[in-house]
Amino acid sequence: MITLNIIGSGNVAQHLISVFQQTENVVLQQIFARKREAVSHLVADAEIVTNFNDLKPANVTIISVTDGAIAEVSNALPYENQLVVHTSGSMGFETLSNKNRKGVFYPLQTFSKAKAVNFKEIPICLETEKEEDFALLERLAQSISDKVFKIGAAQRQSLHVAAVFSCNFVNHLYQLGHEICEEHNVPFDILFPLIDETADKIKTLSPKEAQTGPAIRHDQKTIEKHLAFLDDENKKAIYRLLTQSIQKNNG
Amino acid sequence: MITLNIIGSGNVAQHLISVFQQTENVVLQQIFARKREAVSHLVADAEIVTNFNDLKPANVTIISVTDGAIAEVSNALPYENQLVVHTSGSMGFETLSNKNRKGVFYPLQTFSKAKAVNFKEIPICLETEKEEDFALLERLAQSISDKVFKIGAAQRQSLHVAAVFSCNFVNHLYQLGHEICEEHNVPFDILFPLIDETADKIKTLSPKEAQTGPAIRHDQKTIEKHLAFLDDENKKAIYRLLTQSIQKNNG
Incomplete structure (x- = not known):
């Protein structure tokens, strides 16, 4: 079982919340949203928190916020040495805080809240700072998509x-x-x-x-x-x- | 039965030749191409001519050539008072010679020679100069497509x-x-x-x-x-x- 926290309530975050709730072998543990109403309609069992300090360590934390907020948000996480990834196509993992292990989980799709998507068909481009973290991130991605790629920053x-x-x-x-x-x-x-x-x-x-x-x-x-x-x-x-x-x- | 001549050998003409050969209630009578080789691989029963004077009257003649050549080609037809249409999206029927009845048969699709298309799904936009010719052109279009529209020049x-x-x-x-x-x-x-x-x-x-x-x-x-x-x-x-x-x- 992989425990997962998702930070964010935008288009990408909402689609990730929806799909990971229904995914075997993944426990969607906590969701952070500044406004509870933004995600409460999507969430069944996971806990919604609006304060970073209420977050508990998870195997993987996906930060799905605007590019400019990634650094600040990753810094606000109240735990250390977990795998923390962002979903941006244009940022490196370096933008994430040093206190956790770093990576990128970039789903290559156009997400609108009002339109459902089939995740199985969505390419997910992965990168981790440490080689030994890749297998975990890959297992997480493969639990929702059949098209998982290892893609470096330049690509x-x-x-x-x-x-x-x-x-x-x-x-x-x-x-x-x-x-x-x-x-x-x-x-x-x-x-x-x-x-x-x-x-x-x-x-x-x-x-x-x-x-x-x-x-x-x-x-x-x-x-x-x-x-x-x-x-x-x-x-x-x-x-x-x-x-x-x-x-x-x-x- | 509708008898049909097709003039041209470009992308649109080739796709029209292919589909009308297999269409019930339409007899593809003659094809005009400057170079016989351009269409001979497509043609089963129809006669290919390379000289305008060898063309015989047909219920409908489709001229599918570049916009700039439509006037000249329609002038070169050796018959009168038949329904003659072009396939251009941007020309009016006025560009056609006065010696025949005029219309437009505009299939709204992107045609490449190397890619087959399903004509049933292709919108065909029709216009005729004389109201009484519309039914004939509509019957022809409906023999290949489920999406036939009456569309005037401006639209x-x-x-x-x-x-x-x-x-x-x-x-x-x-x-x-x-x-x-x-x-x-x-x-x-x-x-x-x-x-x-x-x-x-x-x-x-x-x-x-x-x-x-x-x-x-x-x-x-x-x-x-x-x-x-x-x-x-x-x-x-x-x-x-x-x-x-x-x-x-x-x-």
Whole structure:
């Protein structure tokens, strides 16, 4: 049995709380949240604490808070020499306090509170300061996911940046598409099969091979028509920059 | 029975040739291609012609060529008063020659030759100049797709622009993510669950609600770390512009 404390109540913390409660061989012992209401609806057996001093040692403590708060929170833990990990893609384990053993538990997924996820499919990228701690963290990760990777700091950073491009920025382009549809009274969901096929295609073709559209065809007439159609300077600037980038990278 | 001619041999034309050959109640009569080899591997019973004058009248002629060639090709057809449609998202039916009845047959999908698609799921956006031609074109479209829409020129244009953002530009962001992974020896396919979830999430949340990442959290430290990590000016410029756009649109 692995005893586990989870610190935090944001999107990632909430999903971790939900999944670890239902996981065999893991005892979700305590949850720290500044506001009890933020997590109380999620919690069955674990104890919720709002004061760091009420936390008791656990085999693993997952700190899932904003990057800027990790150092402070890890310092506030009232115990020593336990394994303490954070869930950030862009911070090293060095940011954690020296009083505990350190590591990283980075689930590579986009978490929204209102949307359930299947953890089995979520890649979890692990790193520990001490080699001998890796097996414990790996056992914890494998209890919820089939896709557990040992990934060092530099590679985790590159995955995080790649994820910003392939997920966060992609979602924003969906948002711009959604706005264009709404402004012209076209239901956005007509685009769903296209959005799905675009995500699916890169499983069998490289994104470079999969590229289609006016930019890669150097179809200047259509590009100009689209720019004239867009009345918003921000959308025009994004259209121009991404068109140039497609043409530069696929020339 | 509807008789059909298809003019063209590009990505869209090839997929249309493949599907209409297997469609009940449609006779794929002739295919025009400048180079016979471009389509001969796809064609079972239909006749391939390389000279416009060898084309015979058909109930419907689909012209699937680059936007700039539509007018010329429609002019070169050796018959009159048939229904002739193009497959462009950004051209009106007016671009077609007056000698035939006009319309648009716009399949809203990204087509690559090397990737099969399921036409049943592909939205097809139809428009005809004459109201009385609509039923014929609708019957043709419904023979291959369950998602047939009557969409006028302005709405089709907005769908096309929205599709450039939500598909062509999205694929390019996958390409940039792919490059970042390759440069740092991380397998790109670790990102597939994230990419799928990003596409899936907007079926239940609006893209605005689904937005996550450093930009929307105004996590300036991570944003600066990512910009320092990127060594390519083009990627930096895209990172900056899309971060700004997320913050402006979700402030």
